[in-house]
Amino acid sequence: MNHFLAVLFLFVHQALSQADEVRKFARVEVGGKVSFGIVEGDRIRLLEGDLFGEWNPTENLVSRSEIRLLAPCAPSKVFGAAGNYRSADKPDAPKPPHPQLFFKSPTGVIGPEEAIQIPRDLARPLYEAELVAVIGKRAKDVPVEKAPAHVLGYTCGNDVSGGDWSQDVQWLRVKGCDTFAPCGPYIVSGLDPGDLDIQLRVNGQVKQKGNTRDYNFTVAETVSFLSRYITLEPGDLIFMGTPPPVDSFNPGDVLEVEIEGIGVLRNPSKRLE
Incomplete structure (x- = not known):
């Protein structure tokens, strides 16, 4: 039981830490395609999926020289x-x-x-x-x-x-x-x-x-x-x-x-x- 509680505490702690983590998201044009990405130092890791829904990071890291920064989203209002x-x-x-x-x-x-x-x-x-x-x-x-x-x-x-x-x-x-x-x-x-x-x-x-x-x-x-x-x-x-x-x-x-x-x-x- 103690082991279970310890694992549960660790899981909750990690989830809360992730929720509070400061992240920088960019909307970029690369290779003629518009994508979202996460800023990692001087590079941007492209995402797959919807930033406003479900998304996952890809293995595709691009340099600033390869992209054009766009407005961060396209709002309806x-x-x-x-x-x-x-x-x-x-x-x-x-x-x-x-x-x-x-x-x-x-x-x-x-x-x-x-x-x-x-x-x-x-x-x-x-x-x-x-x-x-x-x-x-x-x-x-x-x-x-x-x-x-x-x-x-x-x-x-x-x-x-x-x-x-x-x-x-x-x-x-x-x-x-x-x-x-x-x-x-x-x-x-x-x-x-x-x-x-x-x-x-x-x-x-x-x-x-x-x-x-x-x-x-x-x-x-x-x-x-x-x-x-x-x-x-x-x-x-x-x-x-x-x-x-x-x-x-x-x-x-x-x-x-x-x-x-x-x-x-x-x-x-x-x-x-």
Whole structure:
């Protein structure tokens, strides 16, 4: 009996350790084919199966020079959280009654090194460095305490916005333009989303710095609230909000979002002809 209990304890311990293990998943194009992989040092081990279902690692290890990093997933829906950071200038400002959320377009999702395309009639494109939660399991009316189990992991995002149009009745143009949702470079599982440093750089100069501990609403609270009204599917993205200050950038600028434990998302920008 003692031997059985010892084996059982070891099995459970290994299972829990594996569940908590930090892993970096990449979505890549290699040899003209799109695949998911696990980052192992300077190489990527390709996976077979579905990252959002059953998958297994293969023996196929590829170098970075052999692949092109893509957006980490192809979501059916993309959401953003507005005003989700407590302001250092207004520490006593009242917390909103619930998360303030908006839609972004799935066609806004681009990957590392892809260009942010600024519409011809937009004079003030804005940068917004954000942690992005990646849904891993279907979620409908999920309580807060169970919400983390529905999140596969986290990636870097830039909630590019149209500053000229902020007074539009709806934020279709403000948030939903093509290429306005850069994400990457990886989906990282096993991270604690409640204490991560975030930084944004424009042409190498730091413009934003913050930490996710200053959210008004946690990832779990946001997922739970959203799932009351909209079914979240595997691969859906939630941009969790940006630290102040938010400012504009110019066509030709290179924007980098860096989040502790995830990596750097780098995107050039250009004006649409």
